[in-house]
Amino acid sequence: MTDLLPVVTSGGWLLATIIAFGAMIFFHELGHFLVAKRAGVTVHAFALGFGPKLAAVRRGETTYALNLIPFGGYVKMAGEDFDDAPPEEGSFRHQPVGRRIAIVAAGPVMNLLLAAVILSMIAVAFGVPVGITNRVGALVRTCGRAGPQGGAAGPCPAERAGLRPGDAIAAINGHPMATGEEVVETIHSNPGRPLVLTVERGGQRFDVEVTPNLEPTRKIGLIGFAPEVVRQRFNPFTAVLWGIQRTGEIIATLVTALVTLIRERSLLANLGGPVAAGRALVEAGRSGLENFLYVAASLSVIIGIFNLFPFPALDGGRLGFLVVEALRRRPVDPRREGYVHLVGFVLLILLLVFLTGQDIQR
Secondary structure: OOOHHOOOOOOHHHHHHHHHHHHHHHHHHHHHHHHHHHHHOEEEEEEEEEEEEEEEEOOOOEEEEEEEEEEEEEEOOOOOOOOOOOOOOOOOOHHHHHHHHHHHHHHHHHHHHHHHHHHHHHHHHHHHEEEEEEEEEEOOOOOOEEOOOEEEOOHHHHHOOOOOOOOOOEOOEEOOOOHHHHHHHHHHHHOOOEEEEEEEEEOOOEEEEEOEEEEEOOEEEEEOOOOEEEOOOOHHHHHHHHHHHHHHHHHHHHHHHHHHHHHOOOOOHHHHOOHHHHHHHHHHHOOOOOOHHHHHHHHHHHHHHHOOOOOOOOOOHHHHHHHHHHHOOOOOHHHHHHHHHHHHHHHHHHHHHHHHHHHHHH
């Protein structure tokens, strides 16, 4: 599979990125659609994108459409409009509040399930990292800062010393290194201190000297290489369990990062829009299909969690109104709810424009 990657051009990865975003939107709307149909709600439209229709086909009561503006999609259900008309059988508003909550929540849940499926595919096709060796897997450009004053490091110490992918670090300062963990721990614990690496290459041994740069955030030493990774391929059942577990870990990491950015009042400055997300997928694709799929899974999690935010016009905002209805045991005034969602939609469009401009400036 990886042998095919060199023939995939940048344009090919751009096309793959568009398809990936389309899949995320499709599965999100599919969640709403399937649960609505299961609940007996009449679905008038299932659309990918907004604006003018590029293509459309009608099957039964539902029109399936592909629209011009690709940022999003929608499922149009009977009785979903915010008006004073009494709900009729087969309409969204006619359903018990529990079913409506399930219909609204199904979209974000499908994004999380899609991420778990993609991660499970990675575990089957490529394997899961289960350890590292004492060999150099790849040279990297990020390696902290050199010198007591923290000045610019220039090339990383590993590159300056002439290390190459495939080199085995057999000893450091004369102490044998049997595992990759020992190599990493020794380098991490010696920022700014010269180390003599005994390197094996092509059946020969030689020594090189490196001084690990200080990585200021974690206060560790780095010389600029990634260890060779040991992988284990899982059977489908184990892969699914791992995919679910890894999805949960991504959710926890994302929530923690969001809370930190909010506390530091730097959320907007660090948010990315469609351009940043697309760029991340294209760059990941250039380094391999596995990285592309992993970033796609992470973005699917981001879309799912973002849609659960209790903000008007998002699924989370609608869920908020339904929870209020359940607690009050009577619905919120439909017109007032409609106005709130309209304002929220306008604010979301403005946010999208702002983030797109910010992405382009970067």
